[in-house]
Amino acid sequence: MKAVGYLKAQAIENPDSLLDIELPMPEASGKDLLVKVHAISVNPVDTKIRSVVSPDNNEYKVIGWDAVGEVVGVGEDTELFSIGDSVWYAGDLTRPGCNAEYQLVDERIVGHAPSSISKAEAAALPLTTITAWELLFDRLQFSQLQESKDQGLSLLIVGAAGGVGSILTQLASTLTSAVVIGTASRPETQQWVRECGADHVIDHRQPFPAELKSIGFSHVTHIISLTHTEQHYDELVKCIAPQGKLALIDDPANYLDIKKLKMKSVSLHWEFMFTRSMFETKDIQKQHLLLNKVAELIDEGKIKTTLKATQGSISAENLKQAHANIESHNTIGKIVLESFE
Numbered sequence: 001m002k003a004v005g006y007l008k009a010q011a012i013e014n015p016d017s018l019l020d021i022e023l024p025m026p027e028a029s030g031k032d033l034l035v036k037v038h039a040i041s042v043n044p045v046d047t048k049i050r051s052v053v054s055p056d057n058n059e060y061k062v063i064g065w066d067a068v069g070e071v072v073g074v075g076e077d078t079e080l081f082s083i084g085d086s087v088w089y090a091g092d093l094t095r096p097g098c099n100a101e102y103q104l105v106d107e108r109i110v111g112h113a114p115s116s117i118s119k120a121e122a123a124a125l126p127l128t129t130i131t132a133w134e135l136l137f138d139r140l141q142f143s144q145l146q147e148s149k150d151q152g153l154s155l156l157i158v159g160a161a162g163g164v165g166s167i168l169t170q171l172a173s174t175l176t177s178a179v180v181i182g183t184a185s186r187p188e189t190q191q192w193v194r195e196c197g198a199d200h201v202i203d204h205r206q207p208f209p210a211e212l213k214s215i216g217f218s219h220v221t222h223i224i225s226l227t228h229t230e231q232h233y234d235e236l237v238k239c240i241a242p243q244g245k246l247a248l249i250d251d252p253a254n255y256l257d258i259k260k261l262k263m264k265s266v267s268l269h270w271e272f273m274f275t276r277s278m279f280e281t282k283d284i285q286k287q288h289l290l291l292n293k294v295a296e297l298i299d300e301g302k303i304k305t306t307l308k309a310t311q312g313s314i315s316a317e318n319l320k321q322a323h324a325n326i327e328s329h330n331t332i333g334k335i336v337l338e339s340f341e
Helices: 044-052 119-123 126-139 163-175 187-195 208-214 229-239 275-279 286-299 316-327
Strands: 002-005 019-022 032-042 067-074 086-089 102-106 110-112 154-158 179-183 200-202 220-225 240-248 267-270 307-310 334-338
Touching: 032 086, 032 119, 032 316, 044 316, 067 102, 067 119, 086 286, 110 286, 119 307, 119 334, 126 163, 126 267, 126 286, 154 163, 154 229, 163 179, 163 187, 187 200, 200 208, 208 229, 220 229, 229 240, 275 286, 316 334
Parallel strands: 154 179, 154 220, 179 200, 220 240, 240 267, 307 334
Antiparallel strands: 002 019, 032 067, 032 102, 032 334, 067 086, 086 110
């Protein structure tokens, strides 16, 4: 089968940072599905792994953690899917990724793909959707009851125009009673965040306390920091309400001084959407359920795709360009590639 992989972790500018390759066809067993991959998207985790993680035993490493495809084989212990089903998923960081014609994936982290949007539009969503859902409902424990916006809850999303931020803003505005405040710095990103359902948009290049004050907030009850947490940390501490909750997903270069949260009794929460698959947690199948739920929300017209750019077919050349675009830190929403030539 065709695939894109590499033998050595390196910068995307190097000619062999990603290569077109041929690999043996995998076979499904146990709880695995064999999926024919139709469309994929690229995430910051792809660029991080490619740049720092070299494969073992001089074997090609295939990355990629966002896919839509068709089930073409099932293991003997599968219960949730049948051959021919259209599926979407993010996969498992410890296994070969979706930059290949066919992929094995545990059915417990796979959902039925939405039927009302294209494969490319759906491929933009799985990883970021799982991350956003787990942030809201597993880490910060928001209620999914749709109540009025006068419950006293407020959520500040730092980096709301990116891949996770785009779906997080939608889920928070659709499924929680929090007033949703997104940050974005450029006119086009600010408009995108508004289109995703934010009640307010502020500029993260400006001091957060002043920006919040300008829209009538002295503090917020919840903060989700998706990027540059280290840079914003002291201001986030100032903005969080007493007994508030702070969640993050990025990797600060230096240690955060969590003692600064003590006086306000603020709790700190990490989200890593691969935790359930990496450790096969008892609740691993929650990812199957949440992907099915969001597919329903999409088909009901309540959630929209975060696809903002397509990069052609799946090839080393096109993936290199997608990786370079991600590393520029100027992208809005998600970048998708479709099928092998």
